[in-house]
Amino acid sequence: LTEQQRGMVLNLVADLYPADVALLLRRLPDAEAGRLFRWLPPEMGADVLAEMEDAVRAALLDDLRPDTLIDLIDALDTDDAADVLADLPDRVALEVLPDLEDAADLTELLEYGEETAGGIMAREYVALAPDQTLQEATEAVRRSAADVDDVYTAYVVDEAGTLLGTLSLKQLLLSAGAVKVRDVMDADFISVAPRVDQEEVGRVVQRYDLVSVPVVNDTGRMMGRITIDDVVDVIRDEAEEDMQLMSGLTGEEETVDSAVQVSRGRLPWLIVGLVGSGLSGTVIGAFEATLQQAVVLATFIPVVTAMGGNAAVQSAAIAVQGLGAGELWLSDAFKRIGKEMLVALLNGIVVAGLLCGTVALLGMGDVTMLVATLSLTMLSVSLVATTNGALIPFLLTWLGVDPASAMGPFVTTLNDIMGLAIYFLIATALYL
Amino acid sequence: LTEQQRGMVLNLVADLYPADVALLLRRLPDAEAGRLFRWLPPEMGADVLAEMEDAVRAALLDDLRPDTLIDLIDALDTDDAADVLADLPDRVALEVLPDLEDAADLTELLEYGEETAGGIMAREYVALAPDQTLQEATEAVRRSAADVDDVYTAYVVDEAGTLLGTLSLKQLLLSAGAVKVRDVMDADFISVAPRVDQEEVGRVVQRYDLVSVPVVNDTGRMMGRITIDDVVDVIRDEAEEDMQLMSGLTGEEETVDSAVQVSRGRLPWLIVGLVGSGLSGTVIGAFEATLQQAVVLATFIPVVTAMGGNAAVQSAAIAVQGLGAGELWLSDAFKRIGKEMLVALLNGIVVAGLLCGTVALLGMGDVTMLVATLSLTMLSVSLVATTNGALIPFLLTWLGVDPASAMGPFVTTLNDIMGLAIYFLIATALYL
Numbered sequence: 001l002t003e004q005q006r007g008m009v010l011n012l013v014a015d016l017y018p019a020d021v022a023l024l025l026r027r028l029p030d031a032e033a034g035r036l037f038r039w040l041p042p043e044m045g046a047d048v049l050a051e052m053e054d055a056v057r058a059a060l061l062d063d064l065r066p067d068t069l070i071d072l073i074d075a076l077d078t079d080d081a082a083d084v085l086a087d088l089p090d091r092v093a094l095e096v097l098p099d100l101e102d103a104a105d106l107t108e109l110l111e112y113g114e115e116t117a118g119g120i121m122a123r124e125y126v127a128l129a130p131d132q133t134l135q136e137a138t139e140a141v142r143r144s145a146a147d148v149d150d151v152y153t154a155y156v157v158d159e160a161g162t163l164l165g166t167l168s169l170k171q172l173l174l175s176a177g178a179v180k181v182r183d184v185m186d187a188d189f190i191s192v193a194p195r196v197d198q199e200e201v202g203r204v205v206q207r208y209d210l211v212s213v214p215v216v217n218d219t220g221r222m223m224g225r226i227t228i229d230d231v232v233d234v235i236r237d238e239a240e241e242d243m244q245l246m247s248g249l250t251g252e253e254e255t256v257d258s259a260v261q262v263s264r265g266r267l268p269w270l271i272v273g274l275v276g277s278g279l280s281g282t283v284i285g286a287f288e289a290t291l292q293q294a295v296v297l298a299t300f301i302p303v304v305t306a307m308g309g310n311a312a313v314q315s316a317a318i319a320v321q322g323l324g325a326g327e328l329w330l331s332d333a334f335k336r337i338g339k340e341m342l343v344a345l346l347n348g349i350v351v352a353g354l355l356c357g358t359v360a361l362l363g364m365g366d367v368t369m370l371v372a373t374l375s376l377t378m379l380s381v382s383l384v385a386t387t388n389g390a391l392i393p394f395l396l397t398w399l400g401v402d403p404a405s406a407m408g409p410f411v412t413t414l415n416d417i418m419g420l421a422i423y424f425l426i427a428t429a430l431y432l
Numbered sequence: 433l434t435e436q437q438r439g440m441v442l443n444l445v446a447d448l449y450p451a452d453v454a455l456l457l458r459r460l461p462d463a464e465a466g467r468l469f470r471w472l473p474p475e476m477g478a479d480v481l482a483e484m485e486d487a488v489r490a491a492l493l494d495d496l497r498p499d500t501l502i503d504l505i506d507a508l509d510t511d512d513a514a515d516v517l518a519d520l521p522d523r524v525a526l527e528v529l530p531d532l533e534d535a536a537d538l539t540e541l542l543e544y545g546e547e548t549a550g551g552i553m554a555r556e557y558v559a560l561a562p563d564q565t566l567q568e569a570t571e572a573v574r575r576s577a578a579d580v581d582d583v584y585t586a587y588v589v590d591e592a593g594t595l596l597g598t599l600s601l602k603q604l605l606l607s608a609g610a611v612k613v614r615d616v617m618d619a620d621f622i623s624v625a626p627r628v629d630q631e632e633v634g635r636v637v638q639r640y641d642l643v644s645v646p647v648v649n650d651t652g653r654m655m656g657r658i659t660i661d662d663v664v665d666v667i668r669d670e671a672e673e674d675m676q677l678m679s680g681l682t683g684e685e686e687t688v689d690s691a692v693q694v695s696r697g698r699l700p701w702l703i704v705g706l707v708g709s710g711l712s713g714t715v716i717g718a719f720e721a722t723l724q725q726a727v728v729l730a731t732f733i734p735v736v737t738a739m740g741g742n743a744a745v746q747s748a749a750i751a752v753q754g755l756g757a758g759e760l761w762l763s764d765a766f767k768r769i770g771k772e773m774l775v776a777l778l779n780g781i782v783v784a785g786l787l788c789g790t791v792a793l794l795g796m797g798d799v800t801m802l803v804a805t806l807s808l809t810m811l812s813v814s815l816v817a818t819t820n821g822a823l824i825p826f827l828l829t830w831l832g833v834d835p836a837s838a839m840g841p842f843v844t845t846l847n848d849i850m851g852l853a854i855y856f857l858i859a860t861a862l863y864l
Contacts, residue, residue, distance in 0.1 A: 017622075019639045027761070028698050051639075151602045152584050152643065168558065169601040170583045174574050191447075206668060207451045209661035211584065211643055228660050229641035232667065236638060239671030240753055246678060247749035247839065248742050255754040259771055263778040270783055273742040280734035280792070281435050288727050295720050298730050302712035302848055305734065306705040309678050310841050314698050317679035321672055322687040327458070339691055346695040351702055358710070409742050416734055 001032045006039055013040070018047035026056050026256065034060060038068075046075035054087050055256050061088060066096050074101045077149060079122035079230060082109040109224075117201050118194035120234065121215045121224035126154040128181050135177035137167070149228050152211045152326040156185045163222040165189060165212055191216040194223050198234045203326055206229045242404035248273070269409050276413030280305070280420055287424040290432060293369055297427055300374065301420065307351060308381045308419035309412040312389035315340045316411055319393040320403045333394040341383060348382030369431045376430070377423045379403070384422065385415045433464045438471055447471070450479035458488050458688065466492060470500075478507035487518050487688050493520060498528050499601050506533045509581060511554035511662065514541040541656075549633050550626030552666065553647045553656035558586040559611050562596055567609035569599070576664035584643045588617045595646055597621060597652040623648040626655050635758055637663045674756070674836035680705070680790045701841050708845025712737070712852055719856040720864060728858055731808065735851065739783060740851035741844040742811045747772045748843055751825040752835045765826040772822040773815060780814030805862045809855045816854065817847045 001009060013021055013036070021040070025033040025048065037045060037060050049057060049072060061069065061084070069088075073096065075080045085093045085106060097103055105123040112118025128137045128146040141154060154172065156165040162406030175184050191214045192201050205213055205228065213231075216224045244253060248269035253262055284291070284301070291297055319336065322328030328336060352375040358372060360367055392411060393403035433441060443470070443526070447454055449647055453472070457465040457480065469477060469492050481489060481504060493501065493516070501520075501585040505513045505528065517525045517538060529535055537555040544550025558576040560569045573586060586604065597617030607616050623646045624633050637645055637660065646661075647655045676685060676820070680701035685694060723729055751768065754760030760768060784807040791806060824843060825835035 017640055019641075023758075030755060055719035086742065099559065138605060141602075145602060145606050150641075150643075161448075170577060171572075172607060173570060173601060174577050206661075206664050209451075210447055211582075211660060228643060228664070229638075232638050232641075232660070233742065235664065235667055236757075237669070237670075239674075240757075242671075243675065243678065243749055243753060246675065247745045249746055249749060253750055255750060255759050255768075259774040259778065262771075262775045263782075266743075266775065267779055268781055269746070270742055270779055271786065272611075273738040274735065274783055274787060277734040277738035278787075280738075281731040284733065285728075285731040288730075289833070291723075291727050291730055295723050295727075298718075298720075298723055298733070299713040299717040301716065301730070301733050302709040305737065306712075306841070306845065306848070307702065309844070310702055310705040311698075313679045314681055314701070317675055317681060318685055318687060318694075322677060325668070325672075326455075326525060327687050338689075339694075342691040343694045346691065347699055347702055350695075350699055351706055354703065355706060355710075383501065409738070412741070413738065416738070420734070 001028075001035055010039055011035065014044075018044065018049045021048045022051035022056075025060070027269070030059055036313065038064075040235075042071050043075055046072050047138070049084060050076055050080040051058075053254060053256070054083075055254050057084065058087050066092070066099075068422065070096050072101050077107050077122045077124055078102050078109060078224075079120060079226075082106055083114075084121070085110060086114055112194055114367070115198045116194065117192045117196045117198065117215050117226060120198055120201070120230050121194070121226045123224045124148045125214075125222075125225045126151055127222075128154045128167060128185075130156050130158060130182040130185070132181045133177060134172060134175050134179050134184070135174060137181050138177070141169070141172070141220040150229070150355045153225075155222055155225065157222050161222055162220045163189075163191065166214065189214065190216055192226070192280050193217065199238050199324075201226060201390055202231055202235045202238065207326070242320070242402070243270065245402060246407040248408040255416060273409040273413060276409065280413070280416040283420045287428065290424060292427050293432055294427070296370070297424075297431070300377075300423070303355065303374075303376060303422045304381060304419045305416045306383040307378060308377065308415035309409060311344065311347065311382050312385040312411050312415045313407055315343070315386045315389035316393055316407045319390050320407060323393055323397050323403050330394060330398055333391070336394070337387055337390050340386050344382045344386035347378070347386075348379040351382065352378035373423075373427050373430045376426050379421050380426070381415075381419045384418055388415060388418070433460075433467055441468065441599045442471055446476075450476065453480045454483040454488075457492070458485070462491055466495060470496075474503050475507055478504050481516060482508055482512040485686060485688070486515075487686050489516065498524070498531075498669045502528050502531050503823075504661050509556055510534050510537050510541060510550060510553045510656075511658075514538055514551070515546075517542060517722060518546055544626055547630045548626065548657065549624045549628045549630065549647050549658060552630055552633070552662050553626070553658045557581045557646075557654075557658045559654075559655045560586045560588045560599060560617075562588050562590060562614040562617070563611060564613045566604060566607050566611050566613065566616070569604060569613050570609070573601070573604070582644075582661070584659075585657075586658065586779055587646055587654055588613055589654050592711035593654055594649050594652045595623065596622075598646065621646065624658070625649065631670050634663055634670065635669045638667070639758070674752070674834070677834060677836040678839040680840040705841040705845060708809070708841065709848065712845070712848040715849055715852045715856065719860065721857060722860050725864055726859075728802070729856075729863070732809075732855070735787065735806075735853045736809060736813060736851045739810060740817040740847035741781065743776065743814050744817040744843050744847045745839055747775070747818045748825055748839045749823050752839060755825055755829050755835050760831055762826060765823070768826070769819055769822050772818050775815045776818035777811070779812040779818075783814065784810035801863045805855075805859050808858050808862070809851075812854050812858070813847075813851045816850055820847060820850070 015151050054281050073084055095276055124147055126148055127140050128140055152169055154167045157164055165187040166189045167185045171184055190208050193214050194217055211228045212225050214225050217223055250265045253265050356371040357372055392406040396403045505516055537760055556579055558573050558580055560572055584601055586599045587595055596798055597619040598621045599617045622640050626647050626649055644657050644659045646657050649655055681696045685697050788803040788807050791803055824838040828835045828838055
């Protein structure tokens, strides 16, 4: 991209949606992305900024002058503006904050945790008074339209700012102009508290099929509103975070991170895995005498650990999902585990049968006792691992930890250790 | 629940949202759920039905008479009605279909795959003509309001049914009544084709922050619309499916399934795991002579497999997510893998260092050569496993398979086999 291409490039970019420009910037080398971003008209620059991932955004904003930054942030809705501010270095954020149009609102938003309802809400919304006629209400919506994007619902508040009801644009359009807002509003609305976790907001919006949800504090005061596009991002982010936790990542790795950043994020779980598998190794080491007498037992180490790991992860996945979707509650733990043990018994019998059939066919070692050892091991491992898998997510939820972390290296390692101990104890008793 | 309680229970339930009644029915024993559901007024029964999971719904509808079923389905929007029909036994579906109000629309919807844009769209939408004035358009919206729920956008179509543009209710409310629809509509709208996968619909809606998206066929004809509440369900379902695939489930297990159903769904991957770990066992068996000479090597089997499994799952998770979110493309494969190899090298060095330090401190066996064996093994396993983890999702995407299945027992097992082979080859060469 050279200065001569500016006109041509801007022409091309003007036809794109902000989300597509954000994707384009993400795929350009840093220097070119910076140049193109500075060429964009402020209004478009702001829209593009709102669509960008944190890491890409931080890189782009790094070398902007404060006054450009202020123009950009002023063009954003307060929820996006608060996000951008939160991602800036503290020094820069403090420098620009006092000069921003919505400085007071933003200071308030920044006080909420980034992953709470307060942290993702916008302060802009269309407010109506209960005694307005619909004619007046329509006028009020018109006046707000310039400041508030994505209007689907207006909020009816009294003088003290207490939320009394909601009125959808459809309802506003459908009723006669002389009717009072109070008489057509929906007083039986769903709201969330500002300190609620964003994951809970996602659940509420999904369960009740909402397109926006008001944030209301303890005293019933309307604080702001959360729109569905932000909720969709939350749902996707939380799903990504769960998947990363399950995979032994810290939950924040992005595809644009540098190799050293990535390495640093992955090492903790690799080291946990190392320590855990070291313990598994110690179990094997403790039975070195057994192994020395029957090296054939080593052949089944992967079988035992695979059965334990797979069975545990399967039952953990269902518990994690049920808890996440609000379909399972802590009080369901015992019922759930009872059912899982039944499944474990069924699957243990089938797998033990298959394994023993194979061993008998291949005629490995002293077949009768080997088959007995393996059957008993498979059944026990299936039961223990499945129960662990189902139990740990409940335990973590009860402790206030994200249950998805149960499925990382932690559960697998725990079950390796327990599975191997079971295996060698049974083998020492039966096979030797 | 007895017949005497009917009035009281219905009073209580009348104040609940349909989603909450659905949750209540889900938690009641089957017989009681069936009774309560039959007590509900048809309109509420239909709303509750739309909120229910497939398995629960099938159980409830099983013992309804055809005419009750017809009343219920007629009260639903076509997208939900098509879902309910698809879940009914074929015999029952064919019996009630001809008597339904929207039989023709439903037949068309059922022809699309359940997980495509056509399969999740509704046929109901508010249609406007381009030459209507906004005054007339408002009238048209009013007339449609009874039939169409969740109206945020009206669709401007010509006589042939071609979609010309969209008009948000906000825009409709804001402009003067005498203006023509054609002059204020947004002609630069985003649409999806009916055969597109629902996951792609989710991506489009998320990227462009839409609340509804029109479905348009090859010739530009408007087929229906998809609303955000269904898209949110799609995003959550796909995330759950990915998590289940990753965990070695078939992607459809629900918390309400019976133990036998659950067992049947989990066995395939347990058996794949068994076969795979059998192969790992075969690798160990092939080096029985090596092991016989140095049983200490068995101690490190879990360390080698844990390193391989964890490193592979970490790099696979990032590739799966990047591909799913549209942030990584097939053409990025080589760049991505290059970066992963750098990460693998860094992590391999750190983990090998830690492991060898521990071994040296504990003074296990012939320390010098054991340390050399382990260092080389850890580095190689880190490289091979990380590369596999990053490569396989690209390969699966290229083959048209959901890349999340890369992270189930499959990748772990593959890396166990390769890791153990590397370990014993290096050990035989260096340690013996």
